[in-house]
Amino acid sequence: MNTPSYNLPEGITSKSILIRDLNVHYLESGHLSHPLLLLLHGFPELSYSWRKLLLPLAALGYHVVAPDQRGYGRTVSQSDPSHRIQFDDDLSPFRILNLAHDIVALVFALGHTSTVAVVGHDFGSMVASTLALVRPDMFPKVVLMSSPYRGPPPLPFDIVNNPPDSQKHDPLLALDRALMSFNPPRKHYTRYFSTPEANDDMSNPPQGIHNFLRAYFHIKSADWADNAPRPLTGLPELASLPPYYVMPAEKTMPEAVAPFAPSTTEIGEATWLPDDELEIYSSEFGRTGFQGGLNWYRSAADPRLIGEFSIFHGRKVEVPAMFLAGKKDWGTYQFPGATTRMREACPRMEDEDFVLLDGAGHWAQQERPEEVMVHLERFLSRSD
Template identity: 55%
Template sequence: MALEPLRLPDGITSKTLRVRDLNMHTLQVGRHSSPLVLLLHGFPELAFSWRHIMLPLANSGYFVVAPDHRGTGRTQSITPLSRQIQFEDDIAPYGLLNWTQDVVALVYALGYTTAAAVVGHDFGSSVAGYCALVRPDIFKSVVCMSAPYGGPPELPFKVEDTALSPPSRTLPPAVSLNQYLNSLSPPLKHYVVYNTQLTTNHDMLDAPQGLHTFLRAYFHVKSADWDGNDPHPLTHISELSNLPQYYILPLTSSWPDVVMLHAPSEDEIRRNTWLPEHDLEVYVCEFRRTGFQGGLNWYRANFTDASLIDQLRIFAGKKVEVPAAFISGVKDWGVYQIPGSVEKMRSIFTQMADEDFVLVKDAGHWVQQEQPKAVVEQLLGFLQRSSEQQV
């Protein structure tokens, strides 16, 4: 069945390409002969989340492409399933190395061998970071947004007797933090771990308040519109319990439970200019059709599958040596949700200038949607500086 055309700004086109085992849906704008900029979305978002910044970037001389990631939006397996993606499906394709390979293959499918920049938001930030880490010959610069790039998992620096001391299986930070949260009274849980659970897709898709109302509340509480957001660096894991409940949930709560506590009023919805009802409805229609499990599988693959996590250790200790930037909203708790994550990112990015760590005023987690003009300004400035470095 043919899908309804997406509601897109004039000039942005919707195109599907064969990329590995996918019919990958993309949004594109600009001259195909111009330098390529790739925009990688996060969760629960789509290529549509870049709609406000694509045309300004293209008008400044770039060919701009935003894909729907594997398992999301209008991207499908070459042999599409007749059902929504299920929890029981194979999660190996959602591992970070395979996702990075998707992006490399997309560059070639577009007819390019290099990209001026790969820009990733939320979990797209991790994918962008690995693109720059693994293939700096292709990706000439990298911009991470809202989620600091943590780099590959570590190997033990020294092992005295490998027969008696096997390589460390250090847990991902969010998982080890979750163990601490579970021990509190009352017990809490980290949202990353919640996103790996069997019931999460059902919780979101079949929210008691309805999908539209749930998504409206979800986008609201993680934006600068909600005055409960007051992000600041954390020095110890004991401070995690002070984070908003959309990051640190009560042990028995779901996403709808916590975001509906601070749902926007009718007046706040009317005053929202960055996500009007007709744009929100795009997300509602797409996720009602596909469910959320494709995006949730990213969390499952990269936080619960030891073999997929272990694959990344081949890059242990490797730095990102192309020009790098970080952009987020000043009201985005994602920057500080894991103590020390900013400092770790800056140690991994060897070419990140102080001016390229930017927290945008009057923006929360959805910075490219909330304050697109400011994001475009920062991206163009960074792209200009990085191109000068490469001359």
């Protein structure tokens, strides 16, 4: 399948650069001599997800770069550029510290030694927070969009006096067992994303990949009237999460979102993602599959791969931080207590920098780019 044209406006260029084991594709705007600002996408997204912010941010005087991250889009292996990522491929390159390493290497490859800030959306928020945690000298400000930062995984504490259980504890497995006891039984989407079947389910859905992504983007946006996020206090309340987070136990993701696909009228009213722009996503993921992105979830759920990150347990993000999401984005509250943990882990996050936008769901930078720009400009220009 041929790679689609992004039809980018003048002032945004598509480039590639060799770093580490990758040939990294990225979108760029602004003068190379200006301070670097990095934009990191989530799932199932691409550098293209930042298309509405690149020019406005460059107009503020930044060199703005949005890469396709490891496993996504036009970023490919240097040694085997045509390889389509498979479930059985080595998972270790997708661990969080290696994903952060990619971005540090990208900064230097672009001719910079630091940035003005890093902005991450969805799973890109986890990479952005990791960068601010481990390299605050390079990333002096961080913006976390849609996914609250919950800190590095814990290390065992006081096991001399409180010996741990002999059997290893898998929190995600425990969560799934609890969800399976619901009526009707449910499963967590991160567990589903870690299965061998998920990539084929989403790459070859009954409704076609374009219609699947249309439903998926719709149901997580402010356009879906049933999105009414609120803080959750415990496990029983997870039953109120929408089916793209807590899925029916017997369904695939395409099956879970299919009943909520938008009507022809609703598609026409979704001016934030017209069909020709959605076609970029469906064509790219149709060409590459979803396994690269799914491997991020698998590695985050693998104790062997996330364990090395626990070396930073107890360390806080000491740079100024902002959280920015849509008011109709369940991502803010899908994990009970996550926002409280984020405020503890980001002590320099001011009250004014916890922002929930009216009229936006999970895809805030696409649904409400003007409002996102207002807050980014305020935060980035502020001297702390």
